[in-house]
Amino acid sequence: MVASWFVAFPDRETRQKCAARSRERAVDVVCHPSGRPWLMGSWPPERMVLASQGGRMLAVVGTSSTTPADLTARLKRVRTVADVESALHGVHGSFHVAASVDGHMYVRGSAFGARRLYRAAVEGVTVCADRARTLAHLADADLDPVRVAARLAAPCLPHPLADAGMWTGVESVEPGHALRVAPDGRTSTIAWWRPPSAHLPMSEAAGLLREALRAAVALRVRPGRLLAADLSGGMDSTSLCFLAAEAGAHLVTSTQHWNRPGNQDHHYARFAADHLPHVEPLVFASADLPACFTGLDERREPLEEPSGLLRDRARHCHTADALRARGAALRLSGHGGDHAIVPPDAYLHALWRRSPLTALRVTNGFKARGRWSLPAAARTLLGTGSYSAWLTGAAARLREGAGTNQGPAPWGPRPALPPWASDQAVDLVATALRHAAEHTEPLDADAGRHAWLLQMREAGRGAALLHEASTTHGLPTDSPFCDDAVLTACLTARPHEAGHPWAYKPLLAAAMIGLVPEHILQRTTKDHCGPDWYLGLRTHRRHLSDIADASHLAAAGLADRELLRRALISPDLNIGGAPELENTLGAEVWLRDLAAHPDPAHLVPRHHPHEGVPR
Incomplete structure (x- = not known):
């Protein structure tokens, strides 16, 4: 299956070498009202909704709830690019937005990175695309060794390093921000999305989550089409299956029976399948699947960036083949549920200032469950420090492991480089962290809020890579938990109610009452694939x-x-x-x-692009 892609050009007279190269490779071309090229690339017709009126055009690219008629009505409210987001209010899904208004261009991805956007200067003109590799190819950009070295850090990278592209001169547009290009070529980025306040009690936040997740799943259900879905036995994927069934889907599900004594996932998955209508459950024993890390010697089309997805790549392809053989054209994944539903315990920092008695009770619960050492937890809770200081400290401690029993991390997990990272790698990453400390503001002034937003962006980036990898193999995988509306709904919850130590995913459990069997909502365990991981190595x-x-x-x-x-x-x-x-x-x-694949496969020269504007 050919991957979709697009490049967006401003409405300017330019040297046409880059535009000509893109046109050679494009299947679809949409022009500005002026007639100059605007969007070039390749996309399924059902994934591009266009509206045009006079000197204004609006495009929504991806999975969305809008239609041509709806978008045309919304476009009537747009007088300048500043009106675009208000006009699109209420459109849900996972998509890019592009607008051309009287010579001004506006392009953005999603709020949490499931739809990414990159920019680069090509022939003196700012061009943007949904793939960094597209721009790197058009601009003949080189890999950035700093960004490669940073990808060795574990467990994850902090903001802003986490969202950086891999090529010199190709910069990411920060999730939640849009790129604007004026007719004279001046560019700017503006925030189009801001997090809601975390003030709602559990019942109200759960109601918002229920409706957002219900809409996200229903958007992927097509009457008469078989839908594939992961059914791990965990609460995330199980909730998606019941919501899909509620929307009328006929399901074929995939369950992996991990090779671990006492594993309970298969029990819960079987219980769920017994209570789902119109379902064909497929169960794959670990022994019947390729071992973890199979296929590392096979050279494939690279993803946009390095990813740990390769651990289960062969297994995912094996199950995808079975699901596709049953007639499924799309697969739902519970990816992102952990990141969305459970706030990191860093929220304790602010809770101690707002409500000391509540904070004491919750901290004691986490301390007992996580075996935090009292001195380390006390130091962490009482000394948050600025984000700049935290980044500077992280730069100085890259050789140290992440540590255990340390209590809540103030701004998210501290990055650490592995023992085999070279001194050069350490120097490069440390320099990048120190530079970020001087020039970066946190995602939120509240350390816990920052950590949750970072966690959600990590989920969005993973969803983008999962979709890219699965589309290449032939069965696209969508992650409804990573839709903007779903993640935004989670952020409205009071963190100490959504992520306390006495219940497992209480926010999701509250949202799914009456839809998912109580036996599953009351589950308190989570299995892992540790034995399979070691066996694969x-x-x-x-x-x-x-x-x-x-x-x-x-x-x-x-x-x-x-x-x-x-x-x-x-x-x-x-x-x-x-x-x-x-x-x-x-x-x-x-x-x-x-x-092995220096030229992106999606940029193989094409012929006879479909040009035009919406009718």
């Missing part, structure tokens, strides 16, 4: 050794070849090091795929 030990011996990271001076080799062939010595290994393997495999 042991199974592929020889190939992992070969990867280390010919490491692209080591060749670039970013990793110590021998230390990396020891880590890859001795997985039992890396207890707790899963994110470090997966991030490193993700970066290594991505560099190899990029070397």
Whole structure:
């Protein structure tokens, strides 16, 4: 399946080399009202909604609730690009927005990164696209070693490093922000989305979440079309299945039976399937699936950025083949549920200032459950510090592990580089963190709120990569939890009610009362695939050794070849090091795929693009 893509050009007379190169590769072309090229690329007809009136045009690209008639009515409210977002109020889904209004261009992605946007100066003109690799190809940009080195950090990168593209000169437009280009070429970015206040009691926030998630799932249901869905047994994917059934979907579900003693996922998945109408449940035993990390030696079209998704890539493809063979054209994933529903415990910092007695009770619960050491937890809670100071401190501690029993992280998880990262890699990432400390504001002045927003952006970025990888294989995977309306609804909840230590995902459980069987909503456990992870590394030990011996990271001076080799062939010595290994393997495999496929497959020259404007 050919991946969709687009490039947006401002309404200006330019040297046409870049536009001509894009036109050669485009299947679809939409022009500004002036007749100059605006949107070039390739997209399924049902994923592009266009409206035009006089010197104004509006495009919604992706999965959305709008229609041509609806968008045309909304366009009547647009006099300048400043009116675009108010005109689109109430449109839900996961999509990009582009507008051309009297020579002014406005383009944005989604609020949390499930739909990304990048910009670059090409031939002296600001051009934007939904894929960084598209712009890198058009601008002949080189990989940025700083950004490659940063991808070795675990468990994740802080803002703003997390959203950076991988190429020099190709910059990301921050999620929740839009790019504006005036007729004279002046560019600016503005925030089009702001988080709601977290003030609603559980019952009201759960009601908003229920309706947002219901609408997100219903948007993916088509009458008469079989819908695939993951049914892990966890609360996230199970909720999506019941919402899809409520919307009238006929389901074929995928459940993996992990090879772990005492695993309960399959029990809950079977219970859910027994209570779902019109469902064909498929259960895949671990022994019947490819081992984790299978296929690392196969060169594939690289994703937009390195990803740990490759651990289960072969398994995902195997189950996708089975689902597609049953007639499914789309797959729903519960990805993002953990990030959306459960706020990080960093909210305790602000709670101590607002309500000390409540904070004391909740902190004691977390301390008992997480075995926090009292001195470390007290130091963390009482000394939040500024975001700038936190980034500076993180730069100085890159060689330290993330640590345990430390209490709530004030601004999110502190990044740490693995032992095999070279001194050069440490210097590059530390410099980037110190630069960010001097020039970056947090996502929110409240440390806990910042951490939750960062967590949600991590989910959005993962959803984008999951959709990209699955579309290439032939069965696109959507993550309704990562729709803007769903994530925004979660943010309205009071964090100490949505994420306290005495219940498992209380916000989602409250939202799904009456829709999902109570037996599932009362679940308090969460299984993992630890034994399969270690088995996969042991199974592929020889190939992992070969990867280390010919490491692209080591060749670039970013990793110590021998230390990396020891880590890859001795997985039992890396207890707790899963994110470090997966991030490193993700970066290594991505560099190899990029070397094998230097030209993006979606930019293979096409012929006879479909041009025009909406009728």
